[in-house]
Amino acid sequence: MAATSDLPTHHRALVLETIEEGFSVKKVPTPQPGPGSAIVRILEAGVISYHREIYNGERGYEFPKPIVGGLSAIGRIGAVGPDAVVLEPGQLVWVDCVIHARDNPDSLFLTAIHEGMDAGSKKLSSDVWRDGAFAEYMKVPLENCFRLDENRLCQELGYSVRELMYMLYMLVPFGGLRDIRLEPGETVVVCPATGGFGGAGVQVAVSMGARVIAMGRNEKELARLKEHVKKGTPGANIETVKMTGDHETDASTLQAFGTIDAVIDLTPPFAAQSKHLKSAIRALRRGGRCSMMGYVEDVINWNVMAMNQTLKGKLMYEREDIVLFVKMLERGLFPRGKDLVDPKVFKMDECKEALDAAAEWTGIGRTVMIEP
Ligand SMILES: NC(=O)c1ccc[n+]([C@@H]2O[C@H](COP(=O)([O-])OP(=O)(O)OC[C@H]3O[C@@H](n4cnc5c(N)ncnc54)[C@H](OP(=O)(O)O)[C@@H]3O)[C@@H](O)[C@H]2O)c1
Structure with missing residues (x-):
């Protein structure tokens, strides 16, 4: 287990207090790892075409507030709980947004955008895994961190982390x-x-x-x-x-x-x-x-x-689909560089611009992200 003292006591995050107020960057306490969780230093946080509609209330998605926004992301493990056996600080990981209850996998929700359909998912999205990836650090269930072979993907195949964010789509x-x-x-x-x-x-x-x-x-x-x-x-x-x-x-x-x-x-x-x-x-x-x-x-x-x-x-995908998708990516079965994706990148202070851009920069080979 990494020393939690390696984590800063506070970090910056995009917080939505209410739909009417919208997002603002705030200093919030950095979560600490416990059994079953990792703290991930977020490198790129994906923004989808209708993120803006979700956070301005147009879509009618239910989620707890205040909340740190987000969805899936790519980051580096900052610290892990005592039960991690393969995840280690420094590793590049895909942080997936689909969270299942461990004692009832049929109870699931999408991090920071939808609280799910039952009492169990609502409880977990409100009390345990509430905050999303529009932040410098995020607490993530261990099973939602998928190791990316950085040497294979970024050195041998030449993907940038920004390009890998096209996995979101x-x-x-x-x-x-x-x-x-x-x-x-x-x-x-x-x-x-x-x-x-x-x-x-x-x-x-x-x-x-x-x-x-x-x-x-x-x-x-x-x-x-x-x-x-x-x-x-x-x-x-x-x-x-x-x-x-x-x-x-x-x-x-x-x-x-x-x-x-x-x-x-x-x-x-x-x-x-x-x-x-x-x-x-x-x-x-x-x-x-x-x-x-x-x-x-x-x-x-x-x-x-x-x-x-x-x-x-079909809602989203299963865990084994992510594992197989990463294998396909690592085997070189997808195009590289601009032949795969042309990303647009924004800072946390440019949240409005990022949400607006994501609604417009759509279609094959286009994606938008916030880089905390
Ligand atoms: N099941 C799941 O797990 C899951 C996950 C993610 C998303 N989704 C669904 O996928 C939807 C699409 O998301 P997106 O990000 O791809 O949206 P998007 O980039 O805005 O694309 C919308 C698509 O719908 C087409 N369209 C719009 N109005 C239409 C109409 N009247 N008749 C026929 N086609 C029309 C658009 O065509 P034009 O180019 O002609 O406008 C475009 O191809 C989301 O709204 C969401 O509900 C489902």
């Missing part, structure tokens, strides 16, 4: 695609593909060896997406389809590509009326699978039953 569709057991060589429709998580889904599916049909409204962004993928993964199998809004037309366009094995959807709640997912499911083969990671209301076609299709909801 890529892990989510990876969780959905693994959940519906996407196989190399299969064809998957990613919709909508022009957003942050959809774009990352295209990259992930290509790196998993699938042929991707990327669906979206914005032709210019679809063209950028195709170019980005082809540059980073020469020989990638990628097609694009512009959504017309007409269910039958879009289903026929997709069917013209031949057998479609899988679909992944990442529609934001404000687009819940869109017909694109219904079209994609209509085009699915017999026994096809669909991962529903977004919010679309009208999805049921007659063929879901007649064609033995599976529609599966």
